[in-house]
Amino acid sequence: MIRRRPLRTPAALGALTTAALAAGLLAVPQSAAAAEVRVHDIQGSTRLSPLDGQTVTEVPGTVTAVRSFGSSRGFWIQDPNPDADPATSEGLFVFTGSKTPAVAVGDSVLVSGKVSEYYPGGAAGGGQSLTELTGASWTVVSSGNDLPEAFTLRPSTVPNRYAPQAADGGEGAGDGSIEDLPLRPRSYALDLYESLEGMTVRVQDARVVGPTTSHGEVWVTAEPNRNRTERGGTLYGSYDSPNGGRIKVESLIPYAQQPFPQADTGDELTGTTAGPLDYDNYGGYTLTATVMGELKDNGLERETTRPQREDELSVATYNVENLSPKTPAAKFSRLASALVDNLASPDIIALEEVQDGNGPTNDSLVSGEETLKKLTAAISAAGGPSYSWREIAPEDDRDGGQPGGNIRVAFLFNPERVSFTDTPGGDATTPVRAVAGEDGTAALSASPGRIDPANPAWEDSRKPLAGEFVFRGETVFVVANHFNSKGGDQGLDSRFQPPARSSETQRVAQAEAVNAFVDSLLAVDRRAKVVVAGDLNDFSFSPAMDALTEGNVLKNLADTLPKDERYSYVYNGNSQALDHMLVSRAVSRYDYDIVHVNAEFADQASDHDPQVLRIRP
Structure with missing residues (x-):
C-alpha cells in the first residue's frame, strides 16, 4: 500500500505525532512507535535482526535504488542520520514481490512493514540471510533529496x-x-x-x-x-x-x-x-x-602451447562441458580449433563430459560414438590429425551429470604417433586390474578398462578409464578421471564457518581408489609410466589430492608451476585448480602447461581450461 501526503519535514511530523499522542488521538502500536525504530535498530549488530518477525512503523530513510524487474522487486532505503556503531547497517531492502514500487531515488520515505530474515535459495543451503521489510506500506515525505555517501x-x-x-x-x-x-x-x-x-x-x-x-x-x-x-x-x-x-x-x-x-x-x-x-x-x-x-579492455589473449617434439609424447586433458551431437556446431568448431591450434594436436587426449549420442534426451541410449565421431571430424576439418577414440559406455543414468546425458570420460589418440593396446574384457561393470606381461612389465587386464566400478565411491559419478598406450616402443598408462562435483557444499560466504564440504568425502574415496590402482601397477613394475589426468573437482591443497598422492605414488604437476599460474577454472572471482595431471615416479622428464583459453573469458567454449603434458618415456 502506498500513500502520498503533503510534504512535511521529519521534525514537523515528529511534533505532530507527539501532539496527537498527548491528546490521546493516536495509539502506540505494540511493536514500536515510529520515532523509536530506525534502520540500524532493525539491522542490529549481528547477522540476524533483533526485530525479526515484528512489525515496525514509519521507519525513516532515503530511497537509494529501485529494482523494477524480476520477481524480487522492491527498493533500498538508507538512513541519512547514522548511529555511531560501525556494526549496524544503515541500509535496508523493502520487498514488494512482483509489483514495481512507486518510489524514486532521492525520495524521503517513512516505511512500515514486517521485519523478515530471507535466505536466498533456502536456509538449508547454508548461506547468509537478507534482512528486509515485507508487506510494506510507505509514505513519500519529500523528493529530490541528496543520497548518503557511498x-x-x-x-x-x-x-x-x-x-x-x-x-x-x-x-x-x-x-x-x-x-x-x-x-x-x-x-x-x-x-x-x-x-x-x-x-x-x-x-x-x-x-x-x-x-x-x-x-x-x-x-x-x-x-x-x-x-x-x-x-x-x-x-x-x-x-x-x-x-x-x-x-x-x-x-x-x-x-x-x-x-x-x-x-x-x-x-x-x-x-x-x-x-x-x-x-x-x-x-x-x-x-x-x-x-x-x-x-x-586490457586485451587478455588465449594462450597457445608449443608443439611436442618428435621424441615427446603429449597427453592432454580437457573437460568439454556436456558435449553431444545436439551441441551447436560452433562449439565443436571452437573445441577443435583449440585442440589443434592452442594445444598443438596432442597425441593423447583425456576428455571429460562426453555425453551419449542424443545428449540430454533421457532414453536408453548410452553410446558416445556419435559425439566422438562429430568431434574428431571437427578436429580434422580444423587441420588436425584423424584421431581414433576409445570409450566404455556407462550404465544408463548411473554416472551422474545432466539427466539423460550419460556423461563419461573417453580417450582420443593420434594413431600416426601412438598406438592403443586393445585388450578385450572392459565394460561398464568389469574392473580393470594390473597384471604382469610376458616380459614381467605391467599391463592391463582390459584396455580400456574401468577402475573398480562397483566401489560405492563411484555411485552416481563417472568411473575412471584406464588405457594402455605405446609410444616409440614404450608403454604408458593413462587414467582419465572426472571426480564427483562440489554440489551441496556450503559456500565460502556461508553462515557456517568453516563451511561444510560434504562432497569431499566421496572425492577422497575416489582418490583412494585411483591411488590403489596405480599402486597395483607399480607393484608389478615400479618403473611403470603412469599419467593420471582429468577434472578432479578439487584443489591441490585438498584432502582428496592428499589421498591421490598418498605414499608418493603420484606427483601432482600443478605444484611444479609458479603459484600465479596454478589454476584451470574461475569460480566467483577465484582462479582455482580443479583439473590436474599427475605422474608416477618413472616419468621424470616432462614439460607441463595449463593452457588458458576458456575460464577467464566471457566467451567460452567450455568452463574449464585444458592442460598438456609432454614427456619423454
Whole structure:
C-alpha cells in the first residue's frame, strides 16, 4: 500500500505525532512507535535482526535504488542520520514481490512493514540471510533529496581475515553458525559486508577477476594486489585465503541505457561502480550497480602451447562441458580449433563430459560414438590429425551429470604417433586390474578398462578409464578421471564457518581408489609410466589430492608451476585448480602447461581450461 501526503519535514511530523499522542488521538502500536525504530535498530549488530518477525512503523530513510524487474522487486532505503556503531547497517531492502514500487531515488520515505530474515535459495543451503521489510506500506515525505555517501571498498577498508569461526566449530543449523556473533567489520571481510548490507557501496577502477556470465554478472576485486595471478585474476591458494576483496557486480541500469559490460579477467571497470549491497545464493554479497564504471579492455589473449617434439609424447586433458551431437556446431568448431591450434594436436587426449549420442534426451541410449565421431571430424576439418577414440559406455543414468546425458570420460589418440593396446574384457561393470606381461612389465587386464566400478565411491559419478598406450616402443598408462562435483557444499560466504564440504568425502574415496590402482601397477613394475589426468573437482591443497598422492605414488604437476599460474577454472572471482595431471615416479622428464583459453573469458567454449603434458618415456 502506498500513500502520498503533503510534504512535511521529519521534525514537523515528529511534533505532530507527539501532539496527537498527548491528546490521546493516536495509539502506540505494540511493536514500536515510529520515532523509536530506525534502520540500524532493525539491522542490529549481528547477522540476524533483533526485530525479526515484528512489525515496525514509519521507519525513516532515503530511497537509494529501485529494482523494477524480476520477481524480487522492491527498493533500498538508507538512513541519512547514522548511529555511531560501525556494526549496524544503515541500509535496508523493502520487498514488494512482483509489483514495481512507486518510489524514486532521492525520495524521503517513512516505511512500515514486517521485519523478515530471507535466505536466498533456502536456509538449508547454508548461506547468509537478507534482512528486509515485507508487506510494506510507505509514505513519500519529500523528493529530490541528496543520497548518503557511498562506502568505498578498497584494500584499507577490507580486512585481511575473511570470516570469524563459530565458537563450537560444529556444523548444521544452530551448530557452527556465526549468525549470533557480534559483527566485527574491522576484523573480518564477511562481517564488513554484513555491516554494509543494504547500504550504498562503491569500488574505484576495479579489476575484473571473474568474467561476465550469461546471467549478467561480473566479479571484481577491491584488493587488486592480493594473490594476483599472472593474467590479472585472483588466485585461490588455500582454504585460509578466500580473498575477501572479491565482490559480484550486477546492474540495476536498464540495458537500453547502458548494456552490461562483457568483461574478461584482467579487464577493469574504470571510474566508479556503485550501488546498494545485496546478497544472493549465487555468489553471496553483490553490488547492485546504479552507477557502472566504464569497461577498459586490457586485451587478455588465449594462450597457445608449443608443439611436442618428435621424441615427446603429449597427453592432454580437457573437460568439454556436456558435449553431444545436439551441441551447436560452433562449439565443436571452437573445441577443435583449440585442440589443434592452442594445444598443438596432442597425441593423447583425456576428455571429460562426453555425453551419449542424443545428449540430454533421457532414453536408453548410452553410446558416445556419435559425439566422438562429430568431434574428431571437427578436429580434422580444423587441420588436425584423424584421431581414433576409445570409450566404455556407462550404465544408463548411473554416472551422474545432466539427466539423460550419460556423461563419461573417453580417450582420443593420434594413431600416426601412438598406438592403443586393445585388450578385450572392459565394460561398464568389469574392473580393470594390473597384471604382469610376458616380459614381467605391467599391463592391463582390459584396455580400456574401468577402475573398480562397483566401489560405492563411484555411485552416481563417472568411473575412471584406464588405457594402455605405446609410444616409440614404450608403454604408458593413462587414467582419465572426472571426480564427483562440489554440489551441496556450503559456500565460502556461508553462515557456517568453516563451511561444510560434504562432497569431499566421496572425492577422497575416489582418490583412494585411483591411488590403489596405480599402486597395483607399480607393484608389478615400479618403473611403470603412469599419467593420471582429468577434472578432479578439487584443489591441490585438498584432502582428496592428499589421498591421490598418498605414499608418493603420484606427483601432482600443478605444484611444479609458479603459484600465479596454478589454476584451470574461475569460480566467483577465484582462479582455482580443479583439473590436474599427475605422474608416477618413472616419468621424470616432462614439460607441463595449463593452457588458458576458456575460464577467464566471457566467451567460452567450455568452463574449464585444458592442460598438456609432454614427456619423454
